[in-house]
Amino acid sequence: MIDFEEIKDIKKFKVIGLLYGESHFKNSSYYKVLVDKLKFWELEIIEDIEENLNSIELLLAVGGGSVIDYAKSMSKDIKLWVIPTILGSNSENNCYISSKPADDSYKKPDRVFYIPQLLTTLQPNYLTYSIITLISREIINNINTNSTIFSPIIYEFMDIIEVILRDISNTINYERLINLSLKIHQNPINLNPIKLAIELCRLKSIPLGASLSIIIPAWLRSIDYKKIYEIEKLENWFHSQGSPIRLSEYNIEYLEVKDIDTNILTFAIED
Numbered sequence: 686m687i688d689f690e691e692i693k694d695i696k697k698f699k700v701i702g703l704l705y706g707e708s709h710f711k712n713s714s715y716y717k718v719l720v721d722k723l724k725f726w727e728l729e730i731i732e733d734i735e736e737n738l739n740s741i742e743l744l745l746a747v748g749g750g751s752v753i754d755y756a757k758s759m760s761k762d763i764k765l766w767v768i769p770t771i772l773g774s775n776s777e778n779n780c781y782i783s784s785k786p787a788d789d790s791y792k793k794p795d796r797v798f799y800i801p802q803l804l805t806t807l808q809p810n811y812l813t814y815s816i817i818t819l820i821s822r823e824i825i826n827n828i829n830t831n832s833t834i835f836s837p838i839i840y841e842f843m844d845i846i847e848v849i850l851r852d853i854s855n856t857i858n859y860e861r862l863i864n865l866s867l868k869i870h871q872n873p874i875n876l877n878p879i880k881l882a883i884e885l886c887r888l889k890s891i892p893l894g895a896s897l898s899i900i901i902p903a904w905l906r907s908i909d910y911k912k913i914y915e916i917e918k919l920e921n922w923f924h925s926q927g928s929p930i931r932l933s934e935y936n937i938e939y940l941e942v943k944d945i946d947t948n949i950l951t952f953a954i955e956d
Contacts, residue, residue, distance in 0.1 A: 687715060687802040689722045692766065695743065700729045702741035702763070704756050706748040710770050713806040719747070734759060746794075747803075750774030750893070754782040757791040767794045770803045771811060772866040773818030773894065783883050801859035809850060813926045814894020816846050816862075821897040822869050824919075825878055828905070834915045841865055843922060878904045884945045889937055898928040899935075903952035931955050 695701065701723060705711055723730050731737045734744070743764040746756035749771035756765055757780070767777045774783065780793040807815070820842050824834055842865060849858045881904075882896040902923075905916050920930045929935055932942065933955045942950055 689719055691798045696726045698742040700740055700742045702731050702734045702744040704734055704746045706752045709806045710747055715803060750776040753777055757782055760792045765792055765794045766796045768798045768800055771807060771815045773815040775870045778870055799863045801856040804859040805854055814892045816842050817894035817898050817928055819866050819869050821901045824901060834919055881946055881949060891935055895928050898923040898930055899953050902930055903949050906952040907949045
């Protein structure tokens with residue numbers, strides 16, 4: 686059972702701003718466990734962050750990339766600790782916000798706590814999308830150096846999602862997933878396909894993983910990646926996980942999105 690002892694150093698503060706998403710964490714039993722723990726440590730908890738920002742000593746953000754990005758935008762001179770509940774965006778380890786220009790710099794979280802049990806609160810489709818995001822980053826990282834899309838770590842991700850979905854409450858599997866994701870995020874990345882996927886997310890309100898499962902095969906074709914059979918193998922795997930590979934699968938017409946890209950997305954139209 687989770688007890689949040691990992692964050693016990695929080696006791697040196699008195700007033701905590703608690704920020705979280707309105708979906709899986711708030712509706713899980715872990716929300717009450719965290720709040721009860723903070724109260725046990727005699728901390729004042731503020732959840733109406735914007736109205737009370739000047740009173741907060743530390744902002745504790747629990748959630749995915751959007752929650753962490755929002756926390757960065759507000760923290761400024763306030764200490765910022767984060768507990769990611771989804772992997773893939775890497776927002777917890779940088780000073781950028783996905784919805785803002787890359788030249789804009791925000792506060793990088795002061796401390797990050799990975800708690801495997803919290804990942805068990807994810808709905809299976811969001812777990813799938815987070816792994817697709819990690820796979821996409823690995824492909825982008827290595828496409829110029831590897832002779833194949835399917836590096837060993839890609840196969841590890843493909844294996845781990847099968848293992849987790851068979852036993853979704855086993856935290857050992859999530860510890861393995863966290864360690865793999867940290868390996869991925871250590872590497873530099875070509876941001877262009879990621880930025881395009883984020884733009885598509887914003888425009889059509891689809892999950893990042895779903896956007897990437899459309900963008901990555903299209904991007905590989907746009908750079909004239911020669912091993913078409915590997916692209917098709919990747920697409921088949923995305924489909925096997927219930928993720929789209931063409932714009933039409935989200936009822937998106939090319940004319941609706943052509944203003945954000947005139948090259949890659951032409952390869953995401955139905956064959």
